[in-house]
Amino acid sequence: MSSGGRFRALRALLSDPMGALGLGLVLLFVVMALFAPWVAPADPIKLNVAEKFQPPSLAHLAGTDQLGRDLLSRIVYGARTALAIALTAVGLAGVGGLILGMIAGFGPRWLDAVLVLLFDSMSSLPMIMFALAVITIVGPGTGTLILVVVLVSIPAYARLIRAQTLALSGADFIVAERAMGASSARILFRHLLPNVVGPLLILLSMDVPVVIMLEAGLSYLNLGVRPPTPSWGNILYDGYTSIRAAPHMVVIAGLPLVLSTLGFTFLGEGLRDALDPRLRRRVAG
Amino acid sequence: MSEPVLSVENLSLRYRVAGGAVAALRNVSLSVRQGEVLGIAGESGCGKSSLAAAMIDLAGANAEVTAGAIRLRGQDILRLDQAARRRLRGREIAMVFQDPMTAFNPVLTVGAQLVDFQFNLDGVPGREKRARARDMLARVGLSDPDLVMGRYPHELSGGMRQRAAIAAALLMRPAVLIADEPTTALDVTMEAQIIHLLRELRAQYGCAIVIVTHHLGVIAELCDRVAVMYAGEVVEEAPVDELFHDPRHPYTRALIACDPARIGKATGRLPAIGGRLPDLSDPPPGCAFAARCGIATDRCRTVPPPRVAPGADRGVLCHEAAP
Amino acid sequence: MTALLSVRDLAVDLPLGRWFGGGARALNILAGVTMDLQPGRTLGLVGESGSGKTTLARAILGLQPVSGGTLRFDGAELRRSADFRAIRRRTALMFQDATASLSPRMTVGEAVTEPFVIHGIRIASRRGKAAELLAEVGLPAEMAARYPHELSGGQARRVGVARALALKPSLVIADEPTAGLDVSVQAEILNLMADLKDRHGLSYLVITHNLALVRHVADRIAVLYLGRLVETGPTRAIFAGPGHPYTRSLIAAEPKPDPRQRRTDLAIRGEIPGILRRPPGCEFHTRCPVARDICRSAAPALHDLGPGHSVRCHFPETTSKGG
Numbered sequence: 002m003s004s005g006g007r008f009r010a011l012r013a014l015l016s017d018p019m020g021a022l023g024l025g026l027v028l029l030f031v032v033m034a035l036f037a038p039w040v041a042p043a044d045p046i047k048l049n050v051a052e053k054f055q056p057p058s059l060a061h062l063a064g065t066d067q068l069g070r071d072l073l074s075r076i077v078y079g080a081r082t083a084l085a086i087a088l089t090a091v092g093l094a095g096v097g098g099l100i101l102g103m104i105a106g107f108g109p110r111w112l113d114a115v116l117v118l119l120f121d122s123m124s125s126l127p128m129i130m131f132a133l134a135v136i137t138i139v140g141p142g143t144g145t146l147i148l149v150v151v152l153v154s155i156p157a158y159a160r161l162i163r164a165q166t167l168a169l170s171g172a173d174f175i176v177a178e179r180a181m182g183a184s185s186a187r188i189l190f191r192h193l194l195p196n197v198v199g200p201l202l203i204l205l206s207m208d209v210p211v212v213i214m215l216e217a218g219l220s221y222l223n224l225g226v227r228p229p230t231p232s233w234g235n236i237l238y239d240g241y242t243s244i245r246a247a248p249h250m251v252v253i254a255g256l257p258l259v260l261s262t263l264g265f266t267f268l269g270e271g272l273r274d275a276l277d278p279r280l281r282r283r284v285a286g
Numbered sequence: 287m288s289e290p291v292l293s294v295e296n297l298s299l300r301y302r303v304a305g306g307a308v309a310a311l312r313n314v315s316l317s318v319r320q321g322e323v324l325g326i327a328g329e330s331g332c333g334k335s336s337l338a339a340a341m342i343d344l345a346g347a348n349a350e351v352t353a354g355a356i357r358l359r360g361q362d363i364l365r366l367d368q369a370a371r372r373r374l375r376g377r378e379i380a381m382v383f384q385d386p387m388t389a390f391n392p393v394l395t396v397g398a399q400l401v402d403f404q405f406n407l408d409g410v411p412g413r414e415k416r417a418r419a420r421d422m423l424a425r426v427g428l429s430d431p432d433l434v435m436g437r438y439p440h441e442l443s444g445g446m447r448q449r450a451a452i453a454a455a456l457l458m459r460p461a462v463l464i465a466d467e468p469t470t471a472l473d474v475t476m477e478a479q480i481i482h483l484l485r486e487l488r489a490q491y492g493c494a495i496v497i498v499t500h501h502l503g504v505i506a507e508l509c510d511r512v513a514v515m516y517a518g519e520v521v522e523e524a525p526v527d528e529l530f531h532d533p534r535h536p537y538t539r540a541l542i543a544c545d546p547a548r549i550g551k552a553t554g555r556l557p558a559i560g561g562r563l564p565d566l567s568d569p570p571p572g573c574a575f576a577a578r579c580g581i582a583t584d585r586c587r588t589v590p591p592p593r594v595a596p597g598a599d600r601g602v603l604c605h606e607a608a609p
Numbered sequence: 610m611t612a613l614l615s616v617r618d619l620a621v622d623l624p625l626g627r628w629f630g631g632g633a634r635a636l637n638i639l640a641g642v643t644m645d646l647q648p649g650r651t652l653g654l655v656g657e658s659g660s661g662k663t664t665l666a667r668a669i670l671g672l673q674p675v676s677g678g679t680l681r682f683d684g685a686e687l688r689r690s691a692d693f694r695a696i697r698r699r700t701a702l703m704f705q706d707a708t709a710s711l712s713p714r715m716t717v718g719e720a721v722t723e724p725f726v727i728h729g730i731r732i733a734s735r736r737g738k739a740a741e742l743l744a745e746v747g748l749p750a751e752m753a754a755r756y757p758h759e760l761s762g763g764q765a766r767r768v769g770v771a772r773a774l775a776l777k778p779s780l781v782i783a784d785e786p787t788a789g790l791d792v793s794v795q796a797e798i799l800n801l802m803a804d805l806k807d808r809h810g811l812s813y814l815v816i817t818h819n820l821a822l823v824r825h826v827a828d829r830i831a832v833l834y835l836g837r838l839v840e841t842g843p844t845r846a847i848f849a850g851p852g853h854p855y856t857r858s859l860i861a862a863e864p865k866p867d868p869r870q871r872r873t874d875l876a877i878r879g880e881i882p883g884i885l886r887r888p889p890g891c892e893f894h895t896r897c898p899v900a901r902d903i904c905r906s907a908a909p910a911l912h913d914l915g916p917g918h919s920v921r922c923h924f925p926e927t928t929s930k931g932g
């Protein structure tokens with residue numbers, strides 16, 4: 002029944018134009034990232050200063066940057082960096098938030114109080130300050146970036162899950178389970194989990210672009226991905242610094258950020274509707 | 287006999303839905319006179335709430351009146367422009383809902399809202415509006431109106447909220463008060479008090495009251511005349527005593543028979559009405575009740591039933607009801 | 610014969626202000642509740658919202674911690690959570706909101722076979738068992754693939770009954786089994802419950818504020834007011850001669866579906882006081898038409914009015930005086 006349910010959810014997602022568009026955009030970036038060496042027309046770090054600041058042309062579909070590197074290739078390879086960091090970080094934070102949130106919402110009250118205090122104090126730290134502090138201690142790099150994102154995002158996810166769990170544990174169908182003698186584990190995994198994952202999924206997919214932006218921002222500060230590894234942040238930074246010499250760079254470097262943001266957001270909303278049987282009626286009927 | 291304050295004439299209304307339309311009201315006619323309490327009875331899906339919403343012009347964006355008229359003192363409100371219709375709402379026709387919580391804005395005090403509801407009264411000073419609001423709260427039986435004025439809707443009990451909602455509806459002295467399931471959300475003792483209140487208000491103000499409910503007990507306690515609805519049609523209309531003691535339509539009879547409140551002592555089984563409502567996106571050609579009716583003939587299944595008048599002020603939509 | 614369910618002096622307190630108050634303040638929800646349910650019988654638990662009737666049901670199932678008194682099921686005392694877990698195979702709960710009691714992401718088929726999974730009972734085919742249970746409540750097997758939101762109110766109620774019956778329980782606790790249902794559907798559900806009772810020898814604890822319902826289904830009635838049992842007795846005796854003024858008011862407040870029996874006076878005024886402001890003495894004295902000084906200061910004891918009929922009142926009316 003569950004595999005059939007998943008196919009039904011996929012069909013529902015595809016039948017929603019926005020969801021299908023989101024899925025398409027996300028798949029486009031994933032394919033770009035996975036097959037970067039085949040998709041990219043040129044070497045993303047090969048310098049050719051003679052051809053710097055070229056506008057888009059047949060030789061360089063997206064033009065070149067201040068060092069004459071092929072911009073399209075850099076964007077394709079940048080997708081690799083961006084998605085690897087964003088998906089890993091958001092995924093880990095999502096799992097962490099899910100577990101902590103459900104413990105807080107379903108567990109004993111004292112544990113809930115302790116965890117809520119923890120979440121609140123974590124999220125009262127400004128994200129950038131916190132990131133800088135962690136980078137100072139651990140040193141810059143991809144791993145540090147992921148660690149920062151995980152630590153910063155967990156409280157928000159955990160709070161969402163906790164609120165959902167608390168609201169649902171008083172719901173009639175959960176009381177019905179308890180009255181039938183269901184164990185806490187069964188209530189948690191069979192009944193609460195599927196009902197709280199939906200809202201988390203949409204939050205997660207909407208946060209992927211935020212992490213991509215954070216990566217870009219930290220890379221701008223030279224605290225994220227180290228050059229010459231192509232990252233959308235680095236490319237955007239290069240674009241800003243060269244905005245007078247080659248205004249097309251900023252626009253082209255901004256496009257993947259905009260498109261991936263839209264893609265993940267549409268996908269998130271589409272998933273939420275597709276995963277909820279209550280909103281699936283039109284497809285079934 | 288006085289002229290009707292509000293009359294619905296051959297009203298048909300449908301809702302546009304994905305892939306077609308649902309005929310929620312079909313050729314509905316009824317009227318209510320000044321000082322009269324009209325009950326609209328029926329089960330869920332019979333169209334009684336659509337009718338109440340249409341009377342106050344709140345049927346929703348996907349509703350479409352395909353035929354008929356709704357006349358307030360002879361004037362067809364469906365022919366008025368938007369602004370004129372809006373002026374009627376609250377001033378001439380007011381509504382009380384099943385859940386009084388939805389009638390109030392949760393972030394304003396009851397007093398502030400009762401003052402706001404009088405926005406139509408140009409030139410009346412705020413102090414007088416407050417006094418009118420306070421006075422109306424006292425009239426609906428709230429023992430401490432000043433306290434209620436300062437409270438937020440959620441701070442009142444269900445019964446007090448319903449009283450306040452009735453006060454809000456009566457503030458502008460409407461000609462017609464429409465109450466949609468006004469006691470359904472309340473406990474028995476509160477229900478009795480609201481019924482008592484509505485009776486008193488009818489006597490004091492002489493406004494026409496339309497009560498929409500599925501609860502036959504409320505109809506019997508409160509109404510002068512009753513219209514029974516089934517599948518978007520008024521299948522029987524009669525003075526209340528005749529409806530309960532001499533019902534003519536088979537559906538009315540079945541409805542009265544299966545109410546457990548009628549049965550004095552425990553019987554093993556209650557009479558039930560088998561079957562389901564017909565699909566209103568494709569209403570049956572004959573009588574809508576034929577499929578569930580014990581006395582239906584072939585004619586009932588194919589020919590729409592006539593409206594016969596078995597007595598003064600009575601109407602039955604049935605082939606088999608003797609005139 | 611030993612009672613299937615026996616409740617003695619049951620009390621439920623909700624602790625208050627544990628964090629700041631320091632002292633052991635507690636909100637007293639139920640106190641001194643004593644009642645028995647014999648096998649194969651139906652006990653009607655009557656009360657308005659705030660009377661504690663739902664808390665009592667939850668306490669019986671171990672879903673609400675008790676602070677005093679004893680509970681026995683089939684002679685065995687229920688103390689620890691392990692005791693309650695053991696009886697859950699033999700008890701079932703039917704919810705007031707049947708749709709909300711079904712997991713929104715589970716199909717009907719999964720929902721009705723859920724009790725087998727919970728208790729690790731092997732069944733040959735989940736699909737076959739679902740069809741069998743659905744057939745028992747008069748639903749077609751295709752219904753198993755539906756989700757709760759696709760069901761009508763009556764269908765959801767039937768699914769709730771099917772799930773309750775899955776493990777062949779001895780006791781079914783039904784919380785407002787007909788609330789929100791149309792009269793004709795209500796009759797169908799009550800008939801279904803009666804059939805299943807005969808077929809499987811069930812006992813019911815029916816919790817409701819609907820007196821017409823208990824008069825129809827219950828052998829005995831227990832009336833709760835503000836967490837106290839004010840009257841218990843055989844249904845017939847209580848309706849023939851209610852001993853407690855509250856019971857009398859409740860019976861009088863019920864709207865009669867007969868305009869010739871309209872009551873002209875108001876049976877009961879005021880509302881149930883909040884549980885935070887429990888009146889001293891007899892809880893009901895603030896609304897009681899016959900309250901005297903002693904009622905305001907001293908809590909009344911239980912008096913016997915007849916065989917199995919007792920009432921908690923200083924001035925119990927006997928059957929001869931009743932009315």
